[in-house]
Amino acid sequence: MRPLTHFRPLALACSLALSAHSAWAAEPMLRVQVDNGDSLIALSKRLLTDPGSWPEVAHVNNLPNANRLAPGQVLLVPQRLVRWQAVPAKLVSVTGEVTLAGQPAVVGATIIEGQQLKTGSQASAVMELPDGSQVQLPPSSLIEVVHSRRYVTAKRSDAAADAAVSDDGLFAGMLRLLQGSVEVFATKVLRAKPLEVSTPTAVVGVRGTQFRVSVDADPADKSTRTGVTEGVVQVDSRVAPVGAAVPAGFGTVLGQTVTASPEVVKLLPGPDLSALPTFFERPLVRMSLLGEAHPLRVQVAADAAFNRIVGEQLVAVGTDIRLGGLEDGHWYWRARRLDERGLEGLDSVAQFTLKARPEPPATQSPAQQSKQGPGTVSFRWARGLDAASYRLQLSAEPSFKSLLLEQSVTDDTLLLPLTEEGSYHWRVASVRANGDRGPYGDAQSFSIVGKPPMATGGLSNDGKQIQLFWGDGARGNRYRVLLARDPHFESIVARAETDRPAWYLPTPASAGDYYFCYQAVEPDGFTSPHSDPVKVYVPRDFSKWWLMLWPLLASGL
Numbered sequence: 001m002r003p004l005t006h007f008r009p010l011a012l013a014c015s016l017a018l019s020a021h022s023a024w025a026a027e028p029m030l031r032v033q034v035d036n037g038d039s040l041i042a043l044s045k046r047l048l049t050d051p052g053s054w055p056e057v058a059h060v061n062n063l064p065n066a067n068r069l070a071p072g073q074v075l076l077v078p079q080r081l082v083r084w085q086a087v088p089a090k091l092v093s094v095t096g097e098v099t100l101a102g103q104p105a106v107v108g109a110t111i112i113e114g115q116q117l118k119t120g121s122q123a124s125a126v127m128e129l130p131d132g133s134q135v136q137l138p139p140s141s142l143i144e145v146v147h148s149r150r151y152v153t154a155k156r157s158d159a160a161a162d163a164a165v166s167d168d169g170l171f172a173g174m175l176r177l178l179q180g181s182v183e184v185f186a187t188k189v190l191r192a193k194p195l196e197v198s199t200p201t202a203v204v205g206v207r208g209t210q211f212r213v214s215v216d217a218d219p220a221d222k223s224t225r226t227g228v229t230e231g232v233v234q235v236d237s238r239v240a241p242v243g244a245a246v247p248a249g250f251g252t253v254l255g256q257t258v259t260a261s262p263e264v265v266k267l268l269p270g271p272d273l274s275a276l277p278t279f280f281e282r283p284l285v286r287m288s289l290l291g292e293a294h295p296l297r298v299q300v301a302a303d304a305a306f307n308r309i310v311g312e313q314l315v316a317v318g319t320d321i322r323l324g325g326l327e328d329g330h331w332y333w334r335a336r337r338l339d340e341r342g343l344e345g346l347d348s349v350a351q352f353t354l355k356a357r358p359e360p361p362a363t364q365s366p367a368q369q370s371k372q373g374p375g376t377v378s379f380r381w382a383r384g385l386d387a388a389s390y391r392l393q394l395s396a397e398p399s400f401k402s403l404l405l406e407q408s409v410t411d412d413t414l415l416l417p418l419t420e421e422g423s424y425h426w427r428v429a430s431v432r433a434n435g436d437r438g439p440y441g442d443a444q445s446f447s448i449v450g451k452p453p454m455a456t457g458g459l460s461n462d463g464k465q466i467q468l469f470w471g472d473g474a475r476g477n478r479y480r481v482l483l484a485r486d487p488h489f490e491s492i493v494a495r496a497e498t499d500r501p502a503w504y505l506p507t508p509a510s511a512g513d514y515y516f517c518y519q520a521v522e523p524d525g526f527t528s529p530h531s532d533p534v535k536v537y538v539p540r541d542f543s544k545w546w547l548m549l550w551p552l553l554a555s556g557l
Helices: 040-047 051-060 542-556
Strands: 029-033 074-078 084-086 089-095 098-100 116-119 124-128 134-137 142-151 170-179 181-185 195-198 202-206 210-215 224-230 232-237 243-247 250-254 285-287 296-301 309-315 321-323 329-337 348-354 363-365 370-372 375-381 389-395 403-409 413-418 422-431 437-440 444-448 456-459 465-469 478-484 492-498 502-506 512-521 534-538
Touching: 040 051, 051 074, 089 098, 116 124, 170 181, 170 210, 181 195, 202 210, 202 224, 224 232, 224 243, 232 250, 243 250, 296 321, 309 321, 321 329, 363 422, 375 422, 389 437, 403 413, 456 534, 465 512, 465 534, 478 502, 492 502
Parallel strands: 170 195, 370 444
Antiparallel strands: 029 074, 084 142, 089 124, 098 116, 116 142, 124 134, 134 181, 142 170, 181 210, 195 202, 202 232, 210 224, 224 250, 232 243, 285 321, 296 309, 296 329, 329 348, 363 375, 375 413, 389 403, 389 422, 422 437, 422 444, 456 465, 465 502, 478 492, 478 512, 512 534
């Protein structure tokens, strides 16, 4: 008689169809093939946890004589009777705040039955099961390892009968999803039963495929959403004897109230990401999918396989995608549309590069859209903590395609003489001590405004007024006017403010040269430089002199 190991596991019995382990399915069976010289009693000693259970095996297989087995004969053995040993899963990736059994998790840690794995809001983890299947836990998820077992199928010596189960047995695993979601990449190997993911409302069973399962965030709902991207999975209700086979590209939702088989629907295609930028220079990455009619689930990861997910968000229709808290480097992100049932569609994946540091300093002056007269312009900015020096660019174009100046500055101030009127644009970048230059900050614009037009005019025809006019009659402007006895306006004779581009004042009593200039005060408060002075000559009034001399002249006559 040959030992147990000459029974070669062929495949799972029909009762191990994908629905085998729902609450309403038949008991799972292991299917083995008999070799020459094998007997049921001898096999039971090696195969079963209780060798005395061989009559039940005989009954299941309708064996009239337990000692008469034919080579090649297939026996169905209830799985609950077969020897097994718990085998641990392994944690192969940890990103962010992840806990295992309530303690900080580390890569390489083993996960045994009954332990829970939890990810924080900006964290993720990957667990590898003993059959090579991988289970990805995205942010804000919680999963428990219910079963991780290997059933006896390989040859063992009598001395090893009570030792560890050989690694080449059949694996059976069950995970319980308590919060969030999970993505499973199941290996295509023979198992004691399909790998299962259990939720409060459903059991998802699979052999070799790729699928996602999520539970509703609302504790009063507890709906289970399943989407399949490869292969076929069986989704069975935990509250009613119904289920459905879900193929690749389809999904289904199971809630707490079930009256019929769940509807299997096609998953939405991934959104088009081809037009979005791939390079960003600000810590907050912002993208907009114009015209997108569905909410999106967006994830960002440090690797193409999305084993190291660092962020996840739900983006409502009409709002921007905002990814914050990322370090400089290359990133991967993916987006899935959500249909009206909350089912996540197929992935669209893209890459982008972030180079936002050292961050540009905050500019101080010239302020945005400010104005000043020709002369020295003081460029100032706040000192950056990570900056050893700065790079300033000045251009007459907002695109900065043509530069008037590009200069390295070690201080936080640069003084430049600018005399040409017009609009200017400037920006500053921080540079680390090792020469690593960060992005330029937002461009600031300002204007150099020259002197207003020189006034015209002089004495009126009758000599009783000084009349001055200027062509700067912009709507809303006010004007400050000065009249002085010297061209440097140190000896002021008269000053006033008017809202008209003209000024009238009585002719001064003293004859001589007078000088006039004005400033334009624009509605935004900007005050222009003084105009060039206009000289006005006031002649002596000889009529008054004749009146003063008349008594003397009269007495002499």
